[in-house]
Amino acid sequence: MKVVGVDLGGTKILSRLVDPVTFRSVGREKMSTPTGGPKSVLDAIVGLVEQLDGAGEAEVVGVGVPGLVDTDGVVARCPNIAGWDSPVKVKTKLEAALGRPVVVSNDVNCGAVAEHRAGAGKGVDDLMALFVGTGVGGGLILGGRLVVGSRGMAGEIGHMTVIDDGRVCGCGERGHLEAYAGRAGMQRESRRLAAAGRSSKLTELTSGGPIKSRHIAQALAEGDEITHQLVDDSVKALAIGIGNVATVLDLRRVVLGGGMIDRLGQPYLDQIAGSLSFGGFGPTVCDLALAQRIDDAGVLGAALLAADRIEG
Ligand SMILES: [Zn+2]
Known part of the structure; x- marks a missing residue:
């Protein structure tokens, strides 16, 4: 069996023809994400799938999207895609255009499935994958299966309260x-501190532009006090969030990826692990692992979730 996997991102759309058993893929189509609203984006996806698999070799198409997906494949909104601010029936529209079943999934969940089957979560059936970049997203695998919850929001750890009445x-x-842990949040806090007269190396490195993970890594390496404080706060918040989720769900592993984790690496993970506290039943059984940054993880995850649906 072959499956088409599509990863819709804020800047580009990627697609490949994937073998869901070997994870091998052939062909690779890529284009910039259109900015003319949801219809232009769906038309682009149809065009890519036809370019990649015009002969209809794939029985099913899996699409990962950067937004909340309900059980009918309706995507409420995609904040990173121009003009996508009301619900769109992505599954229904793509199936009508492509003439085959389409499975629509959240992109973070696709990343979690790729890590579980082909990356740092291989062989572990109870895990959470956490992606830390501008924001914080998460996907949950329990008993070997992705859990999406009643509204598609399971795993949304970024919006879990970790500090009472906090930022x-x-x-x-x-x-x-x-x-605390997302770059956008760290940026807001560093600007608030700068406005209060406590400028940091970050203010200097970014000269008013957005803070990138590399700026944080550089300011840390140069011993900037405020950056150290921001990173310590993020470690504390991540440790509280991860510890609580791992305790409630009895997780075996938490896989961490995304721009911030890729940049700060193992020392950051060790710092989080050092601050973790799990529900106290003997030795710690949940470990933290760096994501393996699989090539086109979103495409692979979308394809695997689509193949699961066909296999039932
Ligand atoms: Zn929030």
């Missing part, structure tokens, strides 16, 4: 993990 999050609530 304001991008979503407007207070004390969420993402407000």
